[in-house]
Amino acid sequence: MNIPFGSEEARQFITNVGLITTNGPIGHNISADEWTHHISYSPGLIAICIHKEDATAQNILKTKEFGVNLAAVDQNIISSIAGRSHGFDVDKISALKEFGVEFFKSKKINVLMVKNSALSIECKVIKHMKLGDHITFIGKAIYVHPLSGKQPLLYHSGKYFKIGKQIIKPKKSVLKNIETLVEKYRRKR
Numbered sequence: 001m002n003i004p005f006g007s008e009e010a011r012q013f014i015t016n017v018g019l020i021t022t023n024g025p026i027g028h029n030i031s032a033d034e035w036t037h038h039i040s041y042s043p044g045l046i047a048i049c050i051h052k053e054d055a056t057a058q059n060i061l062k063t064k065e066f067g068v069n070l071a072a073v074d075q076n077i078i079s080s081i082a083g084r085s086h087g088f089d090v091d092k093i094s095a096l097k098e099f100g101v102e103f104f105k106s107k108k109i110n111v112l113m114v115k116n117s118a119l120s121i122e123c124k125v126i127k128h129m130k131l132g133d134h135i136t137f138i139g140k141a142i143y144v145h146p147l148s149g150k151q152p153l154l155y156h157s158g159k160y161f162k163i164g165k166q167i168i169k170p171k172k173s174v175l176k177n178i179e180t181l182v183e184k185y186r187r188k189r
Ligand SMILES: Cc1cc2nc3c(=O)[nH]c(=O)nc-3n(C[C@H](O)[C@H](O)[C@H](O)COP(=O)(O)O)c2cc1C
Pocket: 017, 029, 030, 031, 032, 033, 034, 035, 036, 049, 050, 051, 053, 054, 055, 056, 057, 079, 080, 082, 083, 084, 085, 086, 087, 088, 134, 155
């Protein structure tokens, strides 16, 4: 079955937005990637899923490296600009610079990183595979930049959000009941 783009089902997911920076045959480039996931602690691995026709995929296939910059809560415009045109047609980095967005040079790879993102990590690709209609690139973290202190932007149902109210924990008595229930159904191993 399909889970089509823009469908109510696809819109149930909540994600970060990775601002993916690359530098290859297309030159320096940036794209927006909601499918940016931390998938291992040790080593630190990040999976990104990129449409195979995108400039970002072409750059990464050649250089085997990319920058992950999690968009901060005040960087939704960067995401919109990065996600609405292709690096083949538009020098998005120059457009963003003229708009006032600051970039800095990476330490261990050869891309530009986005200043003041929620988290910036330099990655080297250890594996890539075509899965469905996108290519999944698994990047190994090789340099983690100091945190900016900004909160990450949330993406849901085609719109941007900021982190809101925390759900209050159940009362102690309810927690106790849950503990008892879990014990009752603990499997014998
Ligand atoms: C918020 C947002 C999230 C996106 N997430 C993805 C994604 O996870 N994977 C993808 O291939 N494209 C995603 N896109 C679309 C790409 O960013 C878009 O196609 C972009 O033009 C690709 O640029 P490039 O050709 O320079 O790589 C997203 C766009 C936006 C605005």
